[in-house]
Amino acid sequence: MNPHELYMRAALKQAEAARRKDEVPVGAVIVQDGKIIARGHNTRESGKNPCAHAELLAIVRAAKKVGGWRLTGCTLYVTLEPCPMCAGAIVNSRLDAVYFGAYDPKAGALGSLCDLNAIGLNHRFAVEGGVLEGECAQILKEYFAGKRKKRR
Amino acid sequence: MNPHELYMRAALKQAEAARRKDEVPVGAVIVQDGKIIARGHNTRESGKNPCAHAELLAIVRAAKKVGGWRLTGCTLYVTLEPCPMCAGAIVNSRLDAVYFGAYDPKAGALGSLCDLNAIGLNHRFAVEGGVLEGECAQILKEYFAGKRKKRR
Numbered sequence: 001m002n003p004h005e006l007y008m009r010a011a012l013k014q015a016e017a018a019r020r021k022d023e024v025p026v027g028a029v030i031v032q033d034g035k036i037i038a039r040g041h042n043t044r045e046s047g048k049n050p051c052a053h054a055e056l057l058a059i060v061r062a063a064k065k066v067g068g069w070r071l072t073g074c075t076l077y078v079t080l081e082p083c084p085m086c087a088g089a090i091v092n093s094r095l096d097a098v099y100f101g102a103y104d105p106k107a108g109a110l111g112s113l114c115d116l117n118a119i120g121l122n123h124r125f126a127v128e129g130g131v132l133e134g135e136c137a138q139i140l141k142e143y144f145a146g147k148r149k150k151r152r
Numbered sequence: 153m154n155p156h157e158l159y160m161r162a163a164l165k166q167a168e169a170a171r172r173k174d175e176v177p178v179g180a181v182i183v184q185d186g187k188i189i190a191r192g193h194n195t196r197e198s199g200k201n202p203c204a205h206a207e208l209l210a211i212v213r214a215a216k217k218v219g220g221w222r223l224t225g226c227t228l229y230v231t232l233e234p235c236p237m238c239a240g241a242i243v244n245s246r247l248d249a250v251y252f253g254a255y256d257p258k259a260g261a262l263g264s265l266c267d268l269n270a271i272g273l274n275h276r277f278a279v280e281g282g283v284l285e286g287e288c289a290q291i292l293k294e295y296f297a298g299k300r301k302k303r304r
Binding site for chain 1 (some may be wrong): 197215223235236243261
C-alpha cells in the first residue's frame, strides 16, 4: 500500500468513529515525519459545536502536540474535501500538504465549489484529491441512505 | 449610540484584551435577543492554536451557551473582516448577520479578498462592514507600528 493510502485508512478509521456516534462520517489525521501526530472526527452534533469538523479538531490537537500554531512540515489526510472553514484553518496553520478522499461539489473549498488555495492568501499548500475516493465516498453514501430510510 | 456601535465597542474591548497579551488585537462578541452571549479575542500565539481567532472562539462559546451548533437568531460583531476560516465558521454555525469594523484587503473573506457569502454555500447571512471602522483599524495599526519599532 502506498503511504498516502495508509494514512487515508487511518482517516477512514476516524470517519468510522464518527459514524458510530451517528455523526456525518468524516475523519482526518495529521502526519509529521511519517508519524500520525493527531486525529480527529466530526462531532458537530454530539459536541454541539459547529466548528467540530474532523480537520479543525485534528489541527488544534496537532498544534498542541508540536507546541505552537505553525504546522509547517505536516500533512493532513481527510476523507472528504475540506469546507471553507477547514480550508481556511489549513491556510492559517501553514500545513505543507493536504490529501483528501471524496470530492464535495456542494461545499468543497479546494477545487470543487471554490479553491481557497488559489485566491492569493499568504500561504499555499500541495493538494491531491481522490485518495481512496471510493471508500471515502461510500461511508458517507451509506450514512445518508440510512438517514433517509429512518425518516420514511 | 446606535446598537451596532454599542456591540462593536464590546468587541473592541475584546481586541484590547488581545493587545494586552501581545496578540494581534481582534475581538468579537455574539448577540442574541439584544444580549451578548459570548465573547472572544485572538489568542493564536499565547494559546499556540492556529484556530484561536476571535470569531471562532466566540462561535464555539455561543454554541455551548445555546446548547446546540445552530446559532440561528444570533449576530456576530467583530473588529476585523473575517478570514476564510472564520467566514466558513459563520456559514457552518448559521449565524443571521455579521457586522465588522475594519476591512482586510489581504485576507478578508466577506468582500475584500473573496466573498464566501456569495459562492452558493447552503447558508447566507446579512453583512455590514465599516462599523466603527476608524477605531477598529487604529488599534491594529498601533499594534503593528509597535512591532516594527521593537524590531529596529
